[in-house]
Amino acid sequence: MYHLLSYPIDDHMPAWPDSPQLDVDKRLQIAKGDVANTVYFSFYNHTGTHMDAPNHYLADGIQIAQLPLERFIYEKPLMVELPKEPCQKVTAEDLIPYADQIADCDLLMIHTGFDKVRQTDVPTFEQRGPGIGSDCAAWLVEHAPALKAVAVDFVSLASYSDQEDGNEAHRTLFRGKDGHFICGIEDVHMLPVVGKKLKKVVALPMLIQGIDSAPVTMVAETDD
Numbered sequence: 001m002y003h004l005l006s007y008p009i010d011d012h013m014p015a016w017p018d019s020p021q022l023d024v025d026k027r028l029q030i031a032k033g034d035v036a037n038t039v040y041f042s043f044y045n046h047t048g049t050h051m052d053a054p055n056h057y058l059a060d061g062i063q064i065a066q067l068p069l070e071r072f073i074y075e076k077p078l079m080v081e082l083p084k085e086p087c088q089k090v091t092a093e094d095l096i097p098y099a100d101q102i103a104d105c106d107l108l109m110i111h112t113g114f115d116k117v118r119q120t121d122v123p124t125f126e127q128r129g130p131g132i133g134s135d136c137a138a139w140l141v142e143h144a145p146a147l148k149a150v151a152v153d154f155v156s157l158a159s160y161s162d163q164e165d166g167n168e169a170h171r172t173l174f175r176g177k178d179g180h181f182i183c184g185i186e187d188v189h190m191l192p193v194v195g196k197k198l199k200k201v202v203a204l205p206m207l208i209q210g211i212d213s214a215p216v217t218m219v220a221e222t223d224d
Contacts, residue, residue, distance in 0.1 A: 003221075021043070049216055065207040073200075078098070095136060103144060106148045108150045109152075110151065111153055
């Protein structure tokens with residue numbers, strides 16, 4: 001069975017505070033006598049379910065459209081349940097009990113329960129969400145040699161409540177070690193696969209040249 005893990009992009013998306021929203025300009029409209037429907041649209045590339053490539057924080061880092069195709073396909077995904085309250089961070093200590101599994105996975109999905117908050121309390125989701133602690137990022141770089149990406153169900157790897165530490169977490173993952181870096185996939189709708197056995201996950205971005213990151217269409221395959 002397949003499950004959509006991306007949120008549809010609309011003009012009222014929960015996002016990092018003060019992010020621009022989707023703007024759609026209808027250029028041709030059949031309803032007005034035109035031969036077809038066409039639109040011009042613009043939106044912030046860090047809106048909705050999106051993947052951060054290293055260039056998001058590193059001037060010389062690889063951009064989203066430069067990543068090889070295998071970076072978007074995950075044959076050994078792992079979801080861990082780590083409930084978090086507003087402003088709490090995911091720490092290295094949280095991950096240590098899963099160390100053996102994480103060492104073998106290529107996608108780590110961290111489910112804190114904040115995808116429920118996204119639906120019920122947008123200000124809390126945007127301004128007081130959890131974050132990946134810089135110690136957690138450093139631990140992943142050292143102990144997850146096969147990891148291509150870490151996915152979270154909150155607005156950003158960085159918590160708005162502690163942006164300095166969140167910035168360091170981004171840089172640590174993107175710098176990586178010995179040429180191996182870890183991408184981030186943010187604002188993922190994980191509820192459809194909670195309690196299910198993950199077989200495969202694909203997260204395909206918009207391949208726009210020259211930008212750091214992009215929205216992804218993320219789909220999971222499960223046994224049921």
